[in-house]
Structure formats: C-alpha cells, structure tokens
Amino acid sequence: MDSLSLRAQWTLLLFASILLGALFHYFHVPAALLLGPMIVGVVMGLSGATLRINKRFFLLAQAVLGCMIAQSLSPSILTPLLQDWPIVLAVLVLTLAASGLSGFLLVRFSHLPGPTGAWGSSPGGASAMVAMAGDFGADVRLVAFMQYLRVLFVATAAAIVARIGLGDTAHSVELLWFPPLNQGFWVTLGVMFAGAWLGTRLRIPSGALLLPALVGAALHSTGVALLQVPEWLLALAYALIGWSVGLRFTRPVFLLALRTLPQMIISIIGLMLLCGGLAWMLTRVLHIDLMTAYLATSPGGLDTVAIIAAGSRVDIAFVMALQTLRLFTILLTGPALARFISRYAHTRASAN
Template sequence: MNREEKMNIIITFAAAGFVGFLFYKLRIPGAMMIGAVCGTVLLSLTLRCAAMPYAAKFSAQVTAGAFIGCSVEKSDLLQLRNAYRPALVVLGSFLLLNFSVGLLLRRITDIDLLTALLCAVPGGMSDLTLTAADMGADISHVVVLQFVRLCAGIGLFPSWIVWLDRKFVRKERAESETAFSIKERKKSDSPPAGVLCILLSAGVCGFLGRCLRLPAGTLIFSMMGSLFLKMTVLPVSLPRWIKRLAQILSGAYIGCSVSYDSLMKIHTLLIPAMIIVFAYMLNALLVGNLLFRRFCIPFREAMLMATPAGASDMALISADIGVQSPILIVVQILRMLAAAAIFPQICYQAAILF
C-alpha cells in the first residue's frame, strides 16, 4: 500500500467520522453508520478518493459479533428456544416478498426474471453481487437496487420504526411486552485487559469463520467466541465508543462499495427502487404487527426483525433505538444465511422454469 492509498483511507475515515458525529448530534437513529455512509459517498462523488480496505469490514463484523456476545445474559439464552417461530414467519414473508417483487419488476420493466428476483433478495450486497455474476444476471442492476435496499434498511427504517412506536404503539406496549421484554443492562466498568481479551477472542474466531467461507461466518464465529468467553471466565461489557468506531468502519466500507457509475444509474432505476423500498416497508409493518400481537414481541424489536438490513448492522443500530435482544440477532442471522445460501438458488431455479 503506497502513501497515496494510505492518505485516501485516512481522508475517508475522517469524512465518515465527521458526518457520523454530525448525525449523532442531530439524534438520528443509527446516526454513526448512516452518517459514515453519507460522508463516504459524498467524498466519492466530489473528490473521487474514497477508499477503505476489507480489513475495515472485517473489523466491523468482529466488533459487532463481540458486542452481541457481550450483551447477552444467561437469562437471554433461555429465551432463544422461542426464536424459531418468529424466524419462520420472517423467512416465509421475505421469500414471498422476494418473488412478488421480482415478478412485478419483470412485468413492468425490461429487467430479465433472474436479475429482477436477485434484486429483491433481502441479502448482503457484496454476497449477492458475486452470486449474480456467477449466475449470469445483470450485476449493475443488482448492485444499485441492493444498495438502495441496504440504505433504506439502515437509514430509513430505524427512524420510521421509532416514529411508529411513539405515534401509535406507546399505550399498547406496556401491556404487550411480556416474555420478550427489553431489560435494562447494568453498565459495569470493564477492565481494559478484559475488553482486549474479548476482542482478541472475537477476532481469532471471526478469522476462522472467514477462512471456512461460511455465509456470515465472521459475524457468527466472533459472536460465539466472545459469548463463550463471557459466560465462562470474563463477564465484561464493551464500551460504547468501540461500537461507534465499528459503525464508522462499516458505514465507510459500504459507502466505498458503491461506484460513481452505479450512483449515476439510480435515476434510471428509480421506479424499481421505489417499489422495493415500499414493498419492504409494507412487509415490515405487516409482519412486525403480527409478531407484536401474536408472539408478544416488543414493537420496535418485531419491526427490526422484518427490516432488510444486515445482522451486523442491526446489532450496531438496534441498541441506539432502545432494543437489546439476542432473539433479534438470531432471526437476522437466519435471514442472512437464507438470503445468501437458499434464496438465490430458488430464484435461479425459478428463472430456469419460467
């Protein structure tokens, strides 16, 4: 890495951190990550020097995994047996939505069926781009529409969920939050050595997960490593500034993954993008209300379960809007695994048949 590349990384991190801090002062939900994305994209559009290595994404995923593991208590583990029913509802709704939106896009645009279906998959942008290339779909369409879906998931949905919760659900929430109630975590002063051990454990386990090339392997393994260490010998909690740093790194990496040419194509895909965002908002509203009323899951948590963002993104953002739930992360990880390994194969077979 030469001096210019290092300087570009420093400038990108500074821009992402500045806009993230600005959004944080404005009290925007998920401010650090959203601001980091906006700052990086703005830098990319103006100076064309935005750069962030894969190590930033890896570090963010490891930190998110460690943050999840350290936020889980033993009592939370007993609740995980109740996660399979909400997970089935969420996965079923996403699969139905995937096909409904894909078929609608195919009908009203000139996008081929396989590309339309992959554009509507609620999975990771980078993973789906590689999958689309392997399957012969139009990568440019997939990148742009998946980027819109991702930005809506981390930028629009948290603020919208908070607004809905305050506007319509506040009175009902006190009666409905029972088995899945949000518990206030007691903040403890964790020794720096303990925090360092947790992060090292998460890093080693996350690297192992990456080497195994499992979908979401880095996040899952780092979470399990930190959880095991916390439950056995180191009952520590990570300080919030580490989570903020991970949000900036993740947002900067997401911003850098969008090229100038991709951004210039957004206006040509405006109608498909609006359809995808509206469909996912409607799905989140319907499924969130179902989970809220049928399974007594708190409204914000239920809505976040049906939000099409990444599991690590949800881990980093959910606490900002008052949700600390291992069940939410379990459901999001299952959604990520299904979207990476199962949904594209179903889409491919459907495109062949029809």
C-alpha cells in the same frame, strides 16, 4: 472529487463524517455514528471519490459488532424461538415470499436480468448476497448497488422509526468513550481477530460477524471470560461499515443502474412495507414491542440492523436471532429462488 489527492479525500471523508455523525448524535438519532459516515460516503462516491475501504478492515469491523452482540446473547434466547417456533417459521416463510414477490415484479417490469433482480432483492446479508451472486450469472455490480441501496433505505428508515418511537430515550445514557481497559478487552481482541479470520477461511456467510458473536457469547454468558467492547472501538467499526457501504455508490454503477432505478426504489419500499406489516403481525401474537419486531423483520444487512438495535433499547437478542435465522434460510433457498424468477418472470414478460 477524483481530482483531489487520496490524502485530501481521506481528510474530507474523516472530518465530514465526524461532523455529521456528531450532529446526528446530538439530536439523538439512533445509529448516528453509522448513518453519518454512510451518507458522507454516498455523497463522495457519487461525486467520483476514488477511496475504497480495504476488505480486511470491513471484516474486522463486522467482528467488532459480533463481539458487541455477544454481550447480549445467551442460551436463553433460544427459549422464545423454540416455544413460538410456528410463528417464527411463518415469519421466515412470509419474508421469503415477500422477497420472491419483490424480485419477481422487479424483473417482470424492468430490463434487469432474472438472476440480477433475484439476488439484488434478497433481504439477507448484503455482503453475502453480493459474494454469491456472481456464481449464478448475476451482474455483481448491479446486485451490489441494489443491496446497498436497500441497506441505505432500511438503515435510514429504521433510525427514523426508532427516533420517533423512542424519543430522546434512544440515547439517554451518557456514554463513556474511553473506559479503563481490563483483561476483557484483550480477550475481545483475540475473539475478534480469530473469528474474522476463521469465518473468512471457512467461507461462512457473514462469518466475520457470526463467529465472534457465537464464540464471544459462549465465553461471556458462561463467565469464562467477560468481553469489553469500548465505545471508541464501536464508533470506529460503525464508521468503517458506513464508509464501506457508502463508497460503493460510484458514479459508473449509478449510471448503469439509472434506467431501472425507479423500479429498484419501488421494489425496496414495497419490501420494507411488507416486512413492516409482518412486524405489526408479530406484535399481535408475541409479547414484544413494535420496535423490536420491526428490526427483527427489517430487510437490512445484519450488521446495520445490529448497530441500530444496539442504540435503540430493544431486545437485541431476539432481533439478532431472527435476523440470523433469516440469513441462513435465504442463503439455502436463494439459488432456487433466483432460478425460478429468472425462468418465469421473463417468460411471462415475453408472453405479454
């Protein structure tokens, strides 16, 4: 693959992604336009492709998702969270406990350094975890591999669950790919560019997604300005995020991680099962469907969960509210958790 020119690699990436995304879309797979490019990116990355997505395009893609999420957000979403705050708090604490247990066991039964295992298993925003990991002594390459491997597993599993649970209704609405553009589209572009720039400048974790979502929601819900996010723009954002995740699975990093790959996969599946159990518990105490609960507790990246939620006819406002709360909770507790795992997991391993 690395013998091909960049132009040939881009051509292959583009056409293969379109074909696989269209095939998934035809069979009503949720997040088809994310999964298709992501899988093609993984295959090409492991085959030695030298393509990389510029970070600015990745941030703009997240900002597009933020504007899409903004259309579903309103102040009313705070009501169920505040009314059921003990349950929400319990879910957050149990998620942290599941994450900590997963990271502890991974470090305990593998050769990974403590900080690397802790940050790699943290179920927050993948890009935020990778960005912070290097400051705490972790191997950023392995953390990135673990984070995006989990995103790949979670995105695929969530799409399959959504497909089984919702059947053909997941994509039963005929999409209008190229609607007439109105003033809301230009407002959307302004929110998107300004939010991505400011979120990065202020170093807010996942700020390129969260700031456009919050600002856009304020404008959209109050009627000051209605946002317009056409399907073609969303499809482009999905593809950029899928390629950004997929192409990170390079051959050198894969070979570096090969020794601990079985433990990584077991850790990811275990964390997914634990969060799935939390989702089932959530449906027993709150009036929400299983798919909404599953996505709200799913340990995937904020952007990929948002894409799957948008295509799955779930309560996207509840999903994003709980995912955002968890992201900030993990960002606050992550350093302390990493230190704990690094100190005690290897200590016990040595003692045994």
